[in-house]
Amino acid sequence: MRTVVVGASSGLGRCIGVGLAQRGAHVALLARRRERLDDAAKEAGPGTVAIACDATDEESCRSAITDAVAALGGIDALVYAPGIGPLARLVDTDAPTWRSVFETNVMGAALVTRAALHHLTESHGTAVYLSSVSASMTPPWPGLGAYAVTKAALDKLVEAWRAEHPDVAFSRLVVGDCGGGEGDSMTEFANAWDTELAAEVMPEWMARKYLSGSLIDVDHLVNMVDAVLRGGASMSVPSITVAPRPPAK
């Protein structure tokens, strides 16, 4: 399984990239922080390659996919994990913030897919995109409105690719709370959040039961991705959800 994982320098994308390699895939790890990718590639084992890529930059996507194809000999699977979720109420969300969230969460997914499409079509491959429960299973979470809007747009983007390219199996992976792994594999999603605002909105999330108080085991997430990718285009998995089970009453 020749697999490209974008957003593989930290958190869930790193766990997926390293985990798939350890389950036998030949993996190219992509993200902006090259030195982080080199460490991840070492952990993943021989044959894993690290390639710098800014998903919001068309030329960077094109050249990273060219390098990945040269290293892997083609692409059977693509995983798009980049996602940013600046914590801000909508009334405080300005144009640069909207732009960066859309560029990373939606446009980047489209640009990477476009760059890889020919190779995915040739292999009848699979593309998986990490979405969020806050876009489809719960109402948008206060303070993460822009994030939920872009993940809903990502969900629609996955459907739109599927409608135009039935030869490729496009799948969205709806993810609930997950801390990732340890060290560099830990999620950095909330690292830049304003702690005062976080202290304000988190009780709202708890009160509305958006947070269950538990986290998904990231190995289960990797197993799910592995299963979807192994199915290839012969198996249709338009959407899959991996979320913590709500606490027993």
Ligand SMILES: NC(=O)c1ccc[n+]([C@@H]2O[C@H](COP(=O)([O-])OP(=O)(O)OC[C@H]3O[C@@H](n4cnc5c(N)ncnc54)[C@H](OP(=O)(O)O)[C@@H]3O)[C@@H](O)[C@H]2O)c1
């Ligand atoms: N953690 C959760 O509980 C959770 C829940 C639901 C959904 N998700 C989704 O899961 C995905 C991963 O989240 P995470 O928690 O693992 O976050 P994370 O630790 O912040 O990881 C984000 C990854 O995306 C990469 N990235 C960001 N901008 C990029 C760009 N322009 N080009 C290329 N790569 C870029 C980052 O690498 P560089 O900075 O090196 O580029 C990093 O590897 C996101 O899509 C998130 O929305 C997470």
